[in-house]
Amino acid sequence: MSKCKIVMVTSCKGGVGKSTVCANLGLALAKSGKRVLLCDCDYNIHCLDLIMGLQDSIVFHAADVVAGRTNLGNAIVKYPQTEGLYLLAAPEDGGAEITPDGFRILIETAKELLHPDYIFLDTPGDLGKSFQYAASVSTGALVITTNQPTAIRAAEKTAAELYDRGVDPRLIINYFDLSDLRSYSKEDRSSIVQIIDQTYTRLIGVIPFHYYLGRAQEKGSLYDSLRGDIVAAFENIANRMEGKEVPLFHGFRERKKIKRVI
Numbered sequence: 001m002s003k004c005k006i007v008m009v010t011s012c013k014g015g016v017g018k019s020t021v022c023a024n025l026g027l028a029l030a031k032s033g034k035r036v037l038l039c040d041c042d043y044n045i046h047c048l049d050l051i052m053g054l055q056d057s058i059v060f061h062a063a064d065v066v067a068g069r070t071n072l073g074n075a076i077v078k079y080p081q082t083e084g085l086y087l088l089a090a091p092e093d094g095g096a097e098i099t100p101d102g103f104r105i106l107i108e109t110a111k112e113l114l115h116p117d118y119i120f121l122d123t124p125g126d127l128g129k130s131f132q133y134a135a136s137v138s139t140g141a142l143v144i145t146t147n148q149p150t151a152i153r154a155a156e157k158t159a160a161e162l163y164d165r166g167v168d169p170r171l172i173i174n175y176f177d178l179s180d181l182r183s184y185s186k187e188d189r190s191s192i193v194q195i196i197d198q199t200y201t202r203l204i205g206v207i208p209f210h211y212y213l214g215r216a217q218e219k220g221s222l223y224d225s226l227r228g229d230i231v232a233a234f235e236n237i238a239n240r241m242e243g244k245e246v247p248l249f250h251g252f253r254e255r256k257k258i259k260r261v262i
Helices: 018-031 062-066 100-114 129-137 149-164 192-199 211-218 229-241 255-261
Strands: 005-010 036-040 076-078 085-088 118-122 140-145 169-176 202-208
Touching: 005 018, 005 129, 005 149, 018 036, 018 085, 018 118, 018 140, 018 169, 018 211, 018 229, 036 100, 062 100, 076 100, 100 118, 100 129, 129 149, 140 149, 140 192, 149 169, 149 192, 169 192, 192 202, 202 229
Parallel strands: 005 118, 005 140, 036 085, 036 118, 140 169, 169 202
Antiparallel strands: 076 085
């Protein structure tokens, strides 16, 4: 069995698509044959269950396990459409029962129970206790940003905090608009290179804006119900996480045009 990689999916700003990336990247890895556990660490506004269409399957959550009300096996839910993808839901009351030691034990128990290749920790849009708990057990992090200046600044701050805690961050640029490539060449918007420079973080992938991904999530569906660049984007990142060398826009329809302007 390969060593389990524990990866934070994070940014100290909300609205950049952390949970969307977490769920769909977990799916991409599971479709490649990996065992993936998604842990929702947003203890106030949890949403992974909604994104994955599992809200009606949740009976217990992480705080129930830590408090001893049930065991972890009862709290983990399988994603029925794809083998190897699992969810541990978050409480919605702030998670007061979850302590640093309790969180570490929870993750260690998950490793022993599921033998996952990956555990993704989906953190809220701040640097509070969930971020700190996740950073204490993580072997790496995915910092999510968009082209928005506020998101880029938040990514820079998040990455700096991760470096200070000894966690190696990689950058994902989400909701990247491919419909107006001239705006990047005219510097009306931050280019990919500029975002990398501003955040001081190595890039692992770019995810294009896709209207129908949002529509799919409204129905509890992930990227596998779609076609096109969005599929290539998540599969490319999954392959890079496995150590494979994949060109940045491999499989994108307009990859040559994109490369010329950004």
